[in-house]
Amino acid sequence: xxxxxxxxxxxxxxxxERATLSCRASQSVSSSSSLAWYQQxxxxxxxxxxxxxxxxxTGIPDRFSGSGSGTDFTLTISxxxxxxxxxxxxxxxxxxxxxxxxxxKVEIK
Amino acid sequence: xxxxxxxxxxxxxxGRSLRLSCAASGFTFxxxxxxxxxxxxxxxxxxxxxxxxxxxxxxYADSVKxxxxxxxxxxxxxxxxQMNSLRAEDTAVYYCARDSRGYTYIxxxxxxxxxxxxxx
Numbered sequence: 001x002x003x004x005x006x007x008x009x010x011x012x013x014x015x016x017e018r019a020t021l022s023c024r025a026s027q028s029v030s031s032s033s034s035l036a037w038y039q040q041x042x043x044x045x046x047x048x049x050x051x052x053x054x055x056x057x058t059g060i061p062d063r064f065s066g067s068g069s070g071t072d073f074t075l076t077i078s079x080x081x082x083x084x085x086x087x088x089x090x091x092x093x094x095x096x097x098x099x100x101x102x103x104x105k106v107e108i109k
Numbered sequence: 110x111x112x113x114x115x116x117x118x119x120x121x122x123x124g125r126s127l128r129l130s131c132a133a134s135g136f137t138f139x140x141x142x143x144x145x146x147x148x149x150x151x152x153x154x155x156x157x158x159x160x161x162x163x164x165x166x167x168x169y170a171d172s173v174k175x176x177x178x179x180x181x182x183x184x185x186x187x188x189x190x191q192m193n194s195l196r197a198e199d200t201a202v203y204y205c206a207r208d209s210r211g212y213t214y215i216x217x218x219x220x221x222x223x224x225x226x227x228x229x
Contacts, residue, residue: 045219093214
């Protein structure tokens with residue numbers, strides 16, 4: 001099973017700042033880029049942001065970008081908007097069982 | 110727009126059964142694989158099960174294999190999760206989710222979630 005480790009656990013930033021979230025896989029993700037990012041707000045379902053490591057899902061603002069391959073992946077939010085403060089999960093879907101990271105919380109500083 | 114509405118959750122005793130439903134609208138249901146994903150309160154996400162668009166292929170997480178059964182009725186645009194022999198560790202919010210294409214395990218639309226509590 002591929003274990004995804006997200007860091008940091010919590011990121012304290014101000015609106016307008018840049019957020020960089022990391023997701024590291026315990027072994028290479030099959031096809032190198034089978035990784036997605038989701039955003040979840042309290043009491044809500046997750047929302048797909050990024051798939052195939054760097055492709056934005058429909059309707060996702062271009063301040064969200066993904067990068068990486070193999071075992072190291074990054075989600076970047078170029079300028080934080082108030083609605084971006086939330087929990088973020090990475091997920092690999094290249095190998096069975098498909099697994100999620102434990103999440104990074106982006107909170108207002 | 111795509112809508113997924115779960116129902117059927119609640120409180121159930123250990124060892125008993127429960128069936129969740131997920132009513133889909135706003136897209137051609139029979140063209141998409143569908144998943145169940147769960148989240149224990151305050152915890153992370155865990156994929157539970159998938160069914161292919163025509164219902165012919167089904168896969169499960171090891172934690173629920175042999176106890177849970179996923180199915181679908183394309184004539185009713187509805188996804189189901191039959192949960193038997195429930196355990197305390199099955200307590201979670203259960204989400205149905207659409208696969209973005211075929212069954213890639215990319216979840217592009219999610220229901221609002223339905224809480225299942227297993228407790229005596």
